[in-house]
Amino acid sequence: MSSTNPLDSIRLNFSQGDLLLLNLALALIMYGVALDLRWEDFRYLLKNPKGFFMGIFSQFLLLPFLTWVLISIIKPPPSVALGMFLVAACPGGNVSNFLTSLAKGNTALSVSLTGFSSILSIFSTPLNFALWAGFYEPTSLLLREISLNISDVFFTVGIILGLPLILGIFTHKRFPKFADKAAKILKPLSILIFAAFVGLAFAGNFNIFIQYIGMIFVWVLAHNFIALSAGFLTGKLGGLPIADIKTLTIETGIQNSGLGLVLIFTYFEGLGGMAIITALWGIWHLISGMTIASLWKLRE
Numbered sequence: 001m002s003s004t005n006p007l008d009s010i011r012l013n014f015s016q017g018d019l020l021l022l023n024l025a026l027a028l029i030m031y032g033v034a035l036d037l038r039w040e041d042f043r044y045l046l047k048n049p050k051g052f053f054m055g056i057f058s059q060f061l062l063l064p065f066l067t068w069v070l071i072s073i074i075k076p077p078p079s080v081a082l083g084m085f086l087v088a089a090c091p092g093g094n095v096s097n098f099l100t101s102l103a104k105g106n107t108a109l110s111v112s113l114t115g116f117s118s119i120l121s122i123f124s125t126p127l128n129f130a131l132w133a134g135f136y137e138p139t140s141l142l143l144r145e146i147s148l149n150i151s152d153v154f155f156t157v158g159i160i161l162g163l164p165l166i167l168g169i170f171t172h173k174r175f176p177k178f179a180d181k182a183a184k185i186l187k188p189l190s191i192l193i194f195a196a197f198v199g200l201a202f203a204g205n206f207n208i209f210i211q212y213i214g215m216i217f218v219w220v221l222a223h224n225f226i227a228l229s230a231g232f233l234t235g236k237l238g239g240l241p242i243a244d245i246k247t248l249t250i251e252t253g254i255q256n257s258g259l260g261l262v263l264i265f266t267y268f269e270g271l272g273g274m275a276i277i278t279a280l281w282g283i284w285h286l287i288s289g290m291t292i293a294s295l296w297k298l299r300e
Contacts, residue, residue: 032186034168
């Protein structure tokens, strides 16, 4: 790498076996999310288009744009900026439905948005990532050095997200009792699975994390604050009811950082700045999301 920042040259240790397990775990997580989905959830979006389109705007247009603005201001190392663009391009995280329910938000809207955004992300994640990273010269140069093939990313996202979602919806339709029981197990299990893989990444690269965690954590805080604010302000300015505002806030602020880690270790060889900021996001968004949801619940 041409950058002099060490974050742009270090690589995190993550074996092929670890990567395979992470892929399988993420697919299982998405299957668990889809067990709660019904075709009726997508029909709900047609009957309630305002909240849906505002959610899509907030997550897929406003958040990547605000991420570009933030990066242009703070000017982090290129690999960190690349990780921030990738996080912003990922769909909503798997715990957003639980947090929306806890916050007494619009759970039907949350479930529908999570399902639709996960399917849409097969196309939007690679395109948004390449587009916005291309607008910022340091990350544009870094992408050219890496020689990333976006079509490969399409395939990976489609397999990891698309296939489990389709299987989950099919399972719920054909075996509803099994789907209900499995969803109750997979929901908490998915949080533990992701936490275990973040812990695994920390354990294998402890010295690197300790060296850079303070500096990167400030960037994660700023980025996550912008994501939560984007959802809140979109709903507020759009005149949505408070339950929908809560939903948009959580859906935009909780990103699927597990997918980000899979892509980083698959196509970027565990690039240090990308992996560290994505892993820290995966920890922090659970803390911030739980805090906001709990405060909203207490106010009811």
